[in-house]
Amino acid sequence: MLLYICRRIVYTVPIALAVAVVCFSLVHLAPGDPLSAVLPADASAEVVERISRAYGMDRPLPVQFFSWLGRAVQGDLGVSVATGRSVSAEISRALGSTFVLALAAAFLGFVFGTVFGTLAAFFQGRWNDKLVTGLALFGVSVPHYWLGLLLVIIFSVQLDWLPSLGAGSGSWVNRLRYLILPAVTMSFIPMGIVTRTVRSTVAELLGSEFVTSLRARGLGGGSIAKHVAKNAAPTVLAVMGLQFGYLLGGSILVETVFSWPGTGYLLNGAIFQRDIPLLQGIILTLSMFFVGLNLLVDILQTLFDPRVRRS
Amino acid sequence: MRPYSQFLTAIGRRRFIKFASGIGVGLALSLGGLAACQPAAEVNDTATNGAAEAEAAGGGTIRIGMTASDIPLTGGAPNSGFEGTRFTGMTLYDALVTWDLSDADQTAPLVPQLATSWSVDEDDPRVWTFNLREGVTFHDGSEFNADAVVFNFEKIFDEDAPHYDARQSAQVVARIPAYESIRKVDDYTVEITTVTPTSLLINQLPFMFFSSPAHYEALGEDWSAFEEDPSGTGPFMLEELVPRERAVLVPNPNYWDENRMAMADRIELIPIPEATTRSNALLAGEVDWIEAPPADTLAMLESRGFTVTSNGYPHLWPWQFSFLEGSPWTDQRIRQAANLAINREEIQALLGGNMVPAEGILLPDDPAFGNPSFEVRYDPDAAMELLEEAGYGPDNPVEVKMLISTSGSGQMQPQAMNEVIQQQLAEVGINVEFEVLVWESLFDNWRQGADHPDSRGAHGTNITFATHDPFVAMVRFIYSESAPPASLNWGYYSNPEVDELIEELQMTFDADENLAVYQRLHETLVEDAPFLFVAHDVGPRAMRSEIGGFVQAKSWFQDITPIFLAE
Numbered sequence: 001m002l003l004y005i006c007r008r009i010v011y012t013v014p015i016a017l018a019v020a021v022v023c024f025s026l027v028h029l030a031p032g033d034p035l036s037a038v039l040p041a042d043a044s045a046e047v048v049e050r051i052s053r054a055y056g057m058d059r060p061l062p063v064q065f066f067s068w069l070g071r072a073v074q075g076d077l078g079v080s081v082a083t084g085r086s087v088s089a090e091i092s093r094a095l096g097s098t099f100v101l102a103l104a105a106a107f108l109g110f111v112f113g114t115v116f117g118t119l120a121a122f123f124q125g126r127w128n129d130k131l132v133t134g135l136a137l138f139g140v141s142v143p144h145y146w147l148g149l150l151l152v153i154i155f156s157v158q159l160d161w162l163p164s165l166g167a168g169s170g171s172w173v174n175r176l177r178y179l180i181l182p183a184v185t186m187s188f189i190p191m192g193i194v195t196r197t198v199r200s201t202v203a204e205l206l207g208s209e210f211v212t213s214l215r216a217r218g219l220g221g222g223s224i225a226k227h228v229a230k231n232a233a234p235t236v237l238a239v240m241g242l243q244f245g246y247l248l249g250g251s252i253l254v255e256t257v258f259s260w261p262g263t264g265y266l267l268n269g270a271i272f273q274r275d276i277p278l279l280q281g282i283i284l285t286l287s288m289f290f291v292g293l294n295l296l297v298d299i300l301q302t303l304f305d306p307r308v309r310r311s
Numbered sequence: 312m313r314p315y316s317q318f319l320t321a322i323g324r325r326r327f328i329k330f331a332s333g334i335g336v337g338l339a340l341s342l343g344g345l346a347a348c349q350p351a352a353e354v355n356d357t358a359t360n361g362a363a364e365a366e367a368a369g370g371g372t373i374r375i376g377m378t379a380s381d382i383p384l385t386g387g388a389p390n391s392g393f394e395g396t397r398f399t400g401m402t403l404y405d406a407l408v409t410w411d412l413s414d415a416d417q418t419a420p421l422v423p424q425l426a427t428s429w430s431v432d433e434d435d436p437r438v439w440t441f442n443l444r445e446g447v448t449f450h451d452g453s454e455f456n457a458d459a460v461v462f463n464f465e466k467i468f469d470e471d472a473p474h475y476d477a478r479q480s481a482q483v484v485a486r487i488p489a490y491e492s493i494r495k496v497d498d499y500t501v502e503i504t505t506v507t508p509t510s511l512l513i514n515q516l517p518f519m520f521f522s523s524p525a526h527y528e529a530l531g532e533d534w535s536a537f538e539e540d541p542s543g544t545g546p547f548m549l550e551e552l553v554p555r556e557r558a559v560l561v562p563n564p565n566y567w568d569e570n571r572m573a574m575a576d577r578i579e580l581i582p583i584p585e586a587t588t589r590s591n592a593l594l595a596g597e598v599d600w601i602e603a604p605p606a607d608t609l610a611m612l613e614s615r616g617f618t619v620t621s622n623g624y625p626h627l628w629p630w631q632f633s634f635l636e637g638s639p640w641t642d643q644r645i646r647q648a649a650n651l652a653i654n655r656e657e658i659q660a661l662l663g664g665n666m667v668p669a670e671g672i673l674l675p676d677d678p679a680f681g682n683p684s685f686e687v688r689y690d691p692d693a694a695m696e697l698l699e700e701a702g703y704g705p706d707n708p709v710e711v712k713m714l715i716s717t718s719g720s721g722q723m724q725p726q727a728m729n730e731v732i733q734q735q736l737a738e739v740g741i742n743v744e745f746e747v748l749v750w751e752s753l754f755d756n757w758r759q760g761a762d763h764p765d766s767r768g769a770h771g772t773n774i775t776f777a778t779h780d781p782f783v784a785m786v787r788f789i790y791s792e793s794a795p796p797a798s799l800n801w802g803y804y805s806n807p808e809v810d811e812l813i814e815e816l817q818m819t820f821d822a823d824e825n826l827a828v829y830q831r832l833h834e835t836l837v838e839d840a841p842f843l844f845v846a847h848d849v850g851p852r853a854m855r856s857e858i859g860g861f862v863q864a865k866s867w868f869q870d871i872t873p874i875f876l877a878e
Binding site: 030090153163167265272 | 380381384390470477478480481484485488534535538554555556557581582583584585587588591592594595596597598751796797798
């Protein structure tokens, strides 16, 4: 078991490195001068040279990459070109907001997804199944920034019930009010996906031989549900883990629509300002989160399912 | 040089004494005596306006939704373009010279701010002497004087100074290309030397703000700490800064200029980069004022009782032509024909009225507009005549290729506008093919020039620009010395007459004469038409109707000191 975990941790190193290389190259391949964030258009060639020297951008790309990587592994992601603030500090502040939003959205999405999926599986083919499946399909397909705008127009502009801008401040109740709209918006995709996964997994299990034999032995609905849940857990957990990963990555669009000060909003700003250190820092951090989360899900799966451990 | 002349035109208005105390050598002969006998303290007492009435109505917290994705830098050299200058520059800080933004009817003229007057050395016109305003203090209570001025120029320009800051430098250096060095003469006098003799220095100085040296030292000589807790001389002080969320400005009770005392109790600056989110935030009552609402929401916002303000400002939406061999635009008749062929009113209608039709580079009512012999108007018959003269016609149309983008900062609605122009030009016999680039690529190509492979053989480019002084409006695009990579003469325009006028303008320090040269330069450019003159933006903004005191100046910059919220 320990060996398995160690092996999985070692696997993350080349993945992390590959992510770093790809994100560094992508940022430099994108159109736009990395210094355009800080320089007016008519800066003279001399000024451009002077500023690019000050930011170390006059050096060859590989040199820039390795010096960045060298500092990154020590936890120093440099400073933002645009603001001069520490990238690590910017990211950790944004991660807090995104984490709260992700947690709320995951809670809503997973709870409703599980309930809906289970309902649909038990009532397969009936109207409640069709309703839930339709809702899940809607959740998966609707562009969530559009949904966000729609919710803002209904609940903020028309009804004036909920705020739509930022994360709020002050009391927990007040903060919660700011959280509702973005969290609901963000929860639609995981809700849809979890519903579909739970529905198909549970439906499959309900038709399997061991359930028939449990029934034959006279076990009631509750006990059967317990057995089904235990068998469905690994698949559903894997999907939830991935979905939580996506949520933690923050949604550029949803966070921008609500000006939610999370990583997606930060990334949006960094992209538009061509703030390379910030951009690299965010992408690297988020991808590391994703890698770490996958690892965690894998480990959880082995705990739940001995078959994974043995293979 | 416009400012001097506008001091003249403005005489008789409430700022008379301030103008008089600030005029340069041009007016020194006629009014110098008066200026000299006006001590700085009296300047404030003499110049009065409706401040007292507004004070009675003042107050309130005004939350402003900006288009930036972050709070512009607060340390004295704002980023985020002119929006930064507007909200964290001119609020927290002052410059030696700035624009008078109190009048909606004229292109905002320059007025003295922390400098009370200046002069240019007659023997060496590179040397300017500035007399500084006495009795001004920074927010931390320390004194503004020549040492503070020198300190701040070093912060931006002297790489070897211990307090040099590359990030702040990047924001300012390019805006003050004339600067070479500075010297303290006495506690309230400094001497600035320019690289070459140029009257344009004065137009560049509004971008140089002054941060408190004492406060920087008190904070452990750390500019990042200074940004969190800045100290300038401006009408507002920073109370709170939450990066990417909000900046809170409160009035500076000790501000030196009685006419610009902040009226609101509190201004909150909130970055909302997404345009729809901005207008929704206004509708939902989460902000009281938004910059640049989406054009298609203006009518709706007005119908819901919000005030929508707009005014022409020094901005031009042009096509900038290529003068390389093979470009049809090398023929003046074709350039003029194109300018006559487009119906700007149709474009204005397309934008819901939100533009001023361009008749040249400058706004039609700019004092430097002059009286060009070629009138930019809609006259397709005259356009076809010119084309025929040049050897073209409906059967033998001119074929041109233009670089455009589908979006971009300050570009208004580039795709729709370009398509209308394309149709209108086709009607007289100019066929336009578009090469559509990503905005960032188009922008980067600007300083690469028309002969660069990234220009893809195009005959023109479509990037909007500011026109608030001769350098940004003209010199960088049409002076032969501005050809890439030096500056933005993308199309390698070269006209000896224009070059001579530019050089004369730089060397003309007398106010009236300077304006006359500037007018001649503009007239020459309208006649020679190195651009397709299309539109000036009007910078719409929307706010709650309870907000009072706001005057939208004809400028990129606006003064938010007089605004208040009547609860």
